[in-house]
Amino acid sequence: MRDPSFAKGFGGPGQEQFLQVLDRDEAERRFRAAVDCAPRGVERVALDSALGRVLASDVVAPVDVPSFDRANVDGFAVVAEDSFGASEEVPRQVQLADEVIHTGVVPTTIVRRGLAAAIATGGMVPRGADAVVMVEHTDTVDVSGFPNVDPPEGGRDVHIRRAVTAGSGVSFAGTDITAGETVLRQGTILTSRDTGVLAAIGVAAIDVWRRPIVAILSTGDEIIAPGQAMEPARIYDSNAQVLADAVRELGGEPRRLGIVPDDIDRLRTAVREAIDIADVVLLSGGTSKGAGDVSYRVVAELTDPGIVAHGVALKPGKPICLAATRGTPVVVLPGFPTSAIFTFHEFVAPVLSAMAGRAHELGSTVQARLAVKVNSEIGRTEYVLVGLVETQEGALTAYPMGQGSGSVTTFSRADGFTTIDRHEEMKSKYAR
């Protein structure tokens, strides 16, 4: 079913199908005002499934870490004063207690002046002791004063060859993490380092934000799914895959609803179903303002508020259509791959990040010298994909890539992009 206005629209007053080409920032402002970016609700996951998830609340440590005064070294728990003045030449001598303090047990020995207890790294420092002397700075001797290997029980002294201060060789309870301390903040995207901290405070399950669901609809009679045999005049659907994986990379959950032909009834049904199941609806495939594409007409039927921008002063990306209905964003991305992914990252990614409960992560920015001048039209923001090459001096030179937004490879091969603002006509020196 073809759009009968195609031939008619050419050359007549109907030619300008955009409602109004908006400035980028104004388009974004209207879009953000119409969509509900709040996180989607909380779900509890096991810590071992939490990697990459976003914390739904601050995490307060319920326990001290360590939870007891812990020996940091293998050695002897002592009263530090007993070591004062000790040296290699004149060691200080204390009596060795019978108990050997292993890890995981509560020692019974009470250390006092003149007494030391052997303790393993990780062991609980016994009451009375305030330091642990490293075994390397001691000798165990029998009561006769001679070093020995295998003495009879109960008849040994420890010679301390180095003075220690109180606290030496000990991690006091709560020095790493104190009970009541906020260890991780709401909105943190959990890495292995964070899950380790959660494990350390004994957390086995954690509240994270539900992943926002993003419905992805491909439109266009020329689009065929990867895996099918190529036919003349057809093109494989790459946008759906890029978008699905970009959604995953941003912490969302894609729902791929397949390819819908250019049939207004079928597309209307598909869009309605998508709005029912998803937090964000993306349509992609309609390549331009030309005919053969019914996406805009279906989206134009939405209300509360419906379309907020159709046509934005961007290159690539001008044909984007931003809409929302009762808080749910519905976006028709341009069909050309580079345009689709740029406008996705410009308009949809920040909304998705907010719904996922995380602040919008900006890519990193580097300073580079543009290898050639790049011209642009005043009045629209232009993105120029660049490849970066490091010069011998360590500086970066940016080479503009082919600007064809129809290419799938340009975006894939670029190292980044530079922006030519709508008030600028040219970028000639530094890309940032």
Place this chain on the structure above:
Amino acid sequence: MRDPSFAKGFGGPGQEQFLQVLDRDEAERRFRAAVDCAPRGVERVALDSALGRVLASDVVAPVDVPSFDRANVDGFAVVAEDSFGASEEVPRQVQLADEVIHTGVVPTTIVRRGLAAAIATGGMVPRGADAVVMVEHTDTVDVSGFPNVDPPEGGRDVHIRRAVTAGSGVSFAGTDITAGETVLRQGTILTSRDTGVLAAIGVAAIDVWRRPIVAILSTGDEIIAPGQAMEPARIYDSNAQVLADAVRELGGEPRRLGIVPDDIDRLRTAVREAIDIADVVLLSGGTSKGAGDVSYRVVAELTDPGIVAHGVALKPGKPICLAATRGTPVVVLPGFPTSAIFTFHEFVAPVLSAMAGRAHELGSTVQARLAVKVNSEIGRTEYVLVGLVETQEGALTAYPMGQGSGSVTTFSRADGFTTIDRHEEMKSKYAR
């Protein structure tokens, strides 16, 4: 069951339990010589499950992209020469063909000098045409010469107001990707950009390397699992979680085998089972060279070749024990969290990356000025965790974090680290 050598080992000749403290590079050399780092074999996954996986072979495009000469704009397919000399004042006039070329269909019109065919963006350029004039640079007029909106079929001309060259407005077949071209290389970690390229060439399933399986065993009587109630002298097992998620981050698949008490028979059984099911075996929990830990003795029973390094001149991380048996690495990581994760990243991560089929990714390096002097011992490599603060001039200052390797938070809060080489005694100016 305690290690009876604990008391005996203290102070006597048996005190030095390390086989030989090795230089870091020598330890790594011996370890790498003993382990089989080859990728683990190929599995075929659906493209939609391929994000983050590693390509097991080069991918060659089976088709051209686009697969036909495609219109880049809405407009009229023409012979470029027909537009030569056209201007706003003196447009060139050609006859309009009946066919309107929509996307997805093979046009039947053959364009010749004097004839133009309306074509939508993404449509197949008809035979004979070599350019597409943008609709914005044309007027459709009836044969009388007056612009009109809704003319009778078959009676219209197109006025071309701007000259185009051959190829203008057209993406020729294969200009984005040419059939036979290698689009992605073996070892690529697939991002959304790559999966998009694969979709564009029609690939629906792809060969990736199997994820290496990493068995993780926690040892130590003092270790309890997160979720259990804290008890005196105990500590929650954070290493197993950090390691499991670090393995995931590196493209491996962790198998957590739980906490094994300090019982040589049970640990021996657990290590044997781990070697059977896993590509890498990690033990963690034994905190130092002290007693209460039987990991080393169990690993010492391995052969072909067994232990290759026990004790490496590293801080933190000296107590690491590197072993392998018939190509499978078996590593006893130090129990202290910071030591465990550093030595994991130093010795295990490169092996895991290689097994996963990807080159070892180095973290990024920045230049920063150290805020204070940091001293180190000659003869061992020392890692100093630092926090980075940006100065007003945009330079970075690195503040060393507390160096306690027993901390779980230091590693989590650091921005990176600097290395003090074994030949250096001090780092006083630039961290890199």
